[in-house]
Amino acid sequence: MHALLILDMQIGLFHGPDKPWAGEALLNTLNNLLSKARQAGAPIFLARHIGPPGSPFEQGSPLTQLVQELVLRGDEVIFEKSRPNAFVMTDLAERLQACGAQGVIIAGMKTQYCVDSTCRAARDLGFDGVLIADGHTCSDTPALNAEHIVAHHNATLAGPFCRVIQAEDWRF
Template identity: 75%
Template sequence: MHALLILDMQVGLVHGLDKPWRGEALLQTLNSLMDKARSAGAPIFLARHIGPVGSPIEPGSPLTMIVQELKLQGGEVVFEKRRPNAFAMTDLADNLRAHGATGVVITGMKTQYCVDSTCRAARDLGFDAVLIADGHSCSDTPVMKAQDIVAHHNATLDGPFCRLVRAEEWRF
């Protein structure tokens, strides 16, 4: 069984100054994936990235809260992380195994940080890693447009680090 993992869909990243590319479409995709996961009885995990005390994303900051556009129903596991890799210094791997998950479907933000590092780590930890091609995003950087960052990571990660699947084609 695969669990759904949604990374850092929090107020400060989704509604901050640098809006994510295709942000509204991403929210719709994630809500659809959560519906599919619930229908299949697959667990849903949501990560919130927090920073040190005194930072804008310190523990308890409203900027770290999951955006209200995601339709949570109370059965999801929400956890905090402090590193880009959602497995680092968290109990995510143990929690996935405790829920019977042998695979993890990776979505959320930001493509070049948390999505990338979590994809790379998942397979190393023995999970079948699936990246939803249209289920992650980021914002433009001074060097590259977000659309190109997403395309680059989809191409780079597919194969060595994960299986790339479009949201409409994924079945839990």
């Protein structure tokens, strides 16, 4: 069984000044994944990134709250993390093992930070990591536009670090 892990779909990142690429499409993809996970009885985890005290993303900041566009039912496990890798300094690995998940479906934000770090870590920890190719995004940077960052990470992570699959092709 695979659990669904959605990273950092927070007000401050999604609705912040640097708009994510293809944000509306991402929301549709994530809500479809949530629905498919529920229908299959797969565990659902959502991470919220928390910054240091005094930062815009400090614990309790409204910017750390999950976006309301996600269709949540209250049966999801929502946890806080303070590092890009969602496994570091959290109990995510233990929770996945406790619910019998051999793999984790990874989606959310931001591609080159938390999505990348978590994909790489999942395999190191013995989980079958699956990145949803059309299930993650970021904002443009001075070096690359977001569409190219997403494409680059899908190509780079596929194989050595995780499987990369389109959302419509994934079955829980």
